[in-house]
Amino acid sequence: MLPITNFILLSAVIFTIGAVGVFFKRNIITILLCIELMLNAANLAFVAFASYFGDTTGQLFVFIVMTVAAAEAAVGLGLVIAIFRNRETLNVDEANILKL
């Protein structure tokens, strides 16, 4: 089988892309997508380790993470809808009344 380094590096790359994306994107929904990317990167690392250890618990962890991601997405999108109703924009740069 392939050396595990490949998978872990791939996950690191995707994680970084996600993190950079959270910073660079200005649309709230896209930011949520980028966070999903980061979670997926962690999942990949988990699965890779679990597989090489022959350990099922690591895979179950991923299972739980997916559940969490789903719940998070639901609530996040709820927030997005609430905000869109009040403000009619999804640009995160315009959410700046709280400051100083």
Next chain:
Amino acid sequence: MEKYVNYITILPEAIVSLFAFVLMLVDAYTGGRKRKLYAWISLGGLVAAGASIGWIAVLLSTNASMAPVSTYMGMLTTDPFRLAFSTIALVVSALTVLASMAWLDEDSLPAGEFHTLLMFATVGMLLMASAGDLVMIFLGLEILSIATYVLAGYRRRDLRSNEAGLKYYILGSFATAFLLYGMALTYGATRSTSLEGIRLAITSGKVEWTWLLLVGGAMMLVGLCFKISAAPFHVWTPDVYEGAPSVVTGWMSTGPKAAAFAAFLKIYIAVFAVGAPILGLAGATQTALAIIAVTTMVVGNVVAMVQDNIKRMLAYSSIAHAGYALVGVIANDWHSVAFYLLCYGVMNIGAFAVVAAIGRRYDRETMLDDYRGLGWESRGLSIAFAVFMFSLAGFPMTAGFMGKFLVFKSAWEKGLSMLVIFAVLNSAISVYYYLRPIVLMYFSAAPDSDRRRSVLGAAAVAALAISVAGVFYLGMMPDAVLKFFALSAK
């Protein structure tokens, strides 16, 4: 083969979840109109869970060996640590339920859902207190955080509340991703997700890829420091605390923070505090955390001085307090941290309950100037607020003093003298801004315009009375609580 199910050890979590489900059903059947009833149901749930905690404590103290009891195949650990942090979670949530009733009516927000979410969040906190495995910490944290995102944005038609929820959501999920990635790397390095397994792997030197552990540890720290709002990961705190409804802010700054500290301590004990030197992991953590703690205290206290919104001021104060508690974490003494967080919980929820009452509908009056001359208008509120301010500032005979004292003492005994001196100095600085609202309330004239009287309600009065009593009880007779927290030592 180990039994998979143990009904006793899961009792507190189960009770709170059960009551939350019942609450949802009752809410649905009564059409959201019996607002008082929902509060009493959730209060009943929290009290029942408290009773079950007491029962578990009795069982635990009769257990001769006093060893932590591990159930659900290592997912759940029952030890004094769990009891202490569960107690904090229940106390904080119960006080919040009491304080929230008047506010929910005033802002005409749905009460049933609020209490349901608060109950679920409490389940999250309880799970974090009892977690024996990274997956449980992660799950507890997420249950708690997701509920908190909603609660922060609970005033749906208020832009500030929206924004608070959104900011907390984006940044919180971002930090959670770091935490999760750190957990993945730690799992890779130690071949285990159970805290005990990780600790054993590190102590027995079985870690094959120490570099992974270093990076994983650092990433977990990022997530944890974010949740406890330690500098420089505190950036979200002022905005979110200002924008969220005051009662929710009071809860957020105490309950979830205490739970985050519980997670922090658990991971700290399992990963970072382990004696065996792994590429200087323990040392690096100590130094890094010491720097973080000092920065946190300085940022919190100095920036709090120039705020003129009381909620922002208390937000920075909360950052500073996280710094003090972090000193206890560095000293690796969870007892004092737990006690500190209980003290902080009691006084800060009280303070925010007052802020909510004075802020009135939609938290409109939260500037420091709104406190001018209040001392002679709303006597009870002002006295309570003064008590909380003095306690936050760390006056003797108050909870704030006792908490700080114990944390600093244990740090001092561990030889962290410079850190303690820094902390004491900082806490002296902090008196300055805690005194400002008191000075405004008592030593300056009220504005000419008429102020609407604050609506408090019997429940909030009860919450305030309990908080004030708690401040003095913890400050003067901390013994009983300390003994309860240290069951294992007896």
Next chain:
Amino acid sequence: MFDAITNYFSNLTPEHYFFFLFAIVAIASALEVVMQRSPLYSAVALIFTMAALAANFVLLKAQFLAAIQIIVYAGAIIVLFVFVIMLLNVRAEESRLDRFTALRWIAAPSAIVLFAGAFAAIRFSNLDTLAPSPTAAAAGTTERIAEVMFTKYLLPFEAASVLIMMAIVGALVLAARAKEYDAELSGIENQEVPPKPEPEAQPEEVEVS
């Protein structure tokens, strides 16, 4: 030089090729998520990433998770995103003009350092000494997953159910039409949204004398 390369390629197994293929798809589509200016396209790109990762899961002999990844993640969660994007009709892409370009001089180097750190750690670790587990295939089967889920992961499984329940309540309370609740419950019609706080006031003079 050429020898080394040919050597390298002659040692490659089909698994390698599959991995590289899917890794490239994953990275490319992940970049696409970030690069696309339309949220809808970003979401679609994310589905590709998910699929490529699912393929990687298969390579790692986690067949069950691979299926879940496609069905739940790509099939449900991302579709939820797409649904909301459609609902809110967010066609308007974000403008090319970033008003806060200065910030990227903090963020980008930090991200590079972060990645370099992770890369260095992975390299230093010499992970290649880790031999694939012979039981890997058995560990990822549905049977095995089910067995662990209802023994060791029983509690997390239950806790996850609480989480989902709560997410439903939370999403509902946020997305529900606020008016119905507020007006009905308090009898107050159409309460004004509170005014924005005053524009930044000068910080009060610190009074130390």
Next chain:
Amino acid sequence: MNTTTLLGGIIFAPLIGALVLGLFGKRMNERTVGLIASATVGVSFVLAIIAFTTLLGVAPEGAEGIRRLHNPLFPWIEVGSFKAPFDLVLDPLSALYVVFVTGVGFLIHIFATGYMHGEGGYYRFFCYMNLFMFNMLVLILGSNMLVMFVGWEGVGLCSYLLIGFYFQQQGPAFPNQSAKKAFIVNRIGDVAFAIAIMLVFMKAGSIEFAAVNEWARSLTAAEPMTVAAFGLGGASTIALLMFIGATGKSAQIPLFVWLPDAMAGPTPVSALIHAATMVTAGVYMVARTSEVFVKAPSAMFVVATIGALTALGAATIGLAQWDIKKVLAYSTVSQLGYMFLACGVGAFGAGVFHVVTHAFFKALLFLGSGSVILGMHHEQDMRKMGGLRKFMPITHATMAVGWLAICGFPLLSGFFSKDEILYQTFTTNAFANPVFGKIFWGIGALTAILTAVYMTRLMVLTFWTKERWHDDHGHDHGHADHADDGHGHHGLAKGETPHESPWSMTLPLIVLAIAAAVGGYVGVPNGLGHLVGIENSNMVEHFLEPSVAHVGSHGAVAGHGVEAAAPVAHDATLELGLTAFSILLALGGIGVGFWIFRKNPLLKLPKILEDKWRVDELYEATIIHPIRKLSESILWKAVDVRSIDGLVNAVADGIRGLGGTMRYLQSGLTRSYVAVILLGAACLVGYFLVQGYVK
């Protein structure tokens, strides 16, 4: 009431009073309020007397022969080896303190019932006063440092509340500012005290005073008298930290600035808190832990130096003040300096003795000044007084006693205590070089003359020269000291004359005058005692002997217990000589005062003295202003992250030459927070890896 609960009774009586007044006082009339407030303190006083006599009958315990009454209240903190029970202990030192604090406190409460007549918030005032008494008694009776700290902070809080009592008043000398100043300056000292407590626990393993002194006694030798000794973390460090704490509370250089400003509070507060009791807490603390100080000669030297300089400096400032209360305030600072001088040279007993006599005569003087101020309708400027003797005979007579006592007029209380301090200073061998003792003595003697001069000036200006209260010419009315204790209208209207105060005010004056006159006889110095044929005439010091450490005036450092056995070792001739000299000083000072001010009462003294050596301005310029600037402009802007936009922007400007700084100053930006978290994460990961690489 049995002996074990006696001490609890002493502290709880005022607390009960404070609670009753705080909860129900608003509905009571002034009479009831005054009755409750005074009665509770009176109960404390009676109990204190009983406790004192009980203590005399208790058998001395331990090798040190200290009589003790112990009253455990409740176990407060118990964590591992750290125990801090909330216990009260009465030993000779605390017994003396308790008696005079409750006694003077009782009289001042009675005085205040008259003085505060008709003021808004009457009950609030007495509630705070009773609360203050409670805290002060906790401070005194606490058996360990932490309980003392409770009282320590508590008296600070009450002092803050009482200074700011006239909160409605606005203006340049807004009391709220004074209150805050007092509070913040005190906090600086408190930090040092708090750190000292921790250090003590580390070193001595306990924070009980008995155990701490035991530990200090067990140290074989005193630490060397060098600056380096402060860095050792031993006795010298502890002693220095505690002394810094004391300088805050007892208004010594450099933290004395708050006390004169604290005169903004009502006059009974000045008398009780800022003259007689709270400000002497620092002296009490030093005496309480005297064994530690004895082992730290370098710290002793600092104490003596600061004490001497404060005594002299404050006396010079006192010479030039126009506000009657300011004169007394600086006089208090100066006398406190005297007490520290005594402690610094190892004469703890003499220092405590001076605390007691000072409490009598200074409370008397303050109350007298209060009576004058009330008689003059809230006028405090001495330039507008004069000739009051005729109108306020009782006040005049009693204040004259106080004046003579503080000047050290022979056979009045101040004479004995001052003389004892000067003698002990002259003959001290706490320091390696006896010359230091002589220098300190010189400063002390100079201060004694100055004291007599400025107090005579006060009396002359107030009571004797011609009536000036309707004069309206020439004096700078804009002076800041001018209106500290007024409520809108102050000063006499045309045609009004000053009037004598009611009996509730004059009675305490008379009692205090008697105490100030004869209070010194409990501590007649040995030299004088021998002259009239009494052995062991210095009763106070013999009484205190076991509970304070003793740097032998004659004999080796730390010759504890030896000294007690050989009191006759005094050099009687030297002592008598010095006594005669101090009589000369006192009479000379009074004479000089008369000579200068009799003819020319409004003589202008150097501006620098009137401006208090410009210390406030110095602090403003060197400490407060920079801190404020730092926190406002640098830390706040740079550390707080939303401003990182601005910061980064500046950097980016430099890099790319983009203009328009302002557009980046928008803050509250989520993405900037993301950037900061990324930055923090990068730093953390980078740091961990570098650490790993180094290892």
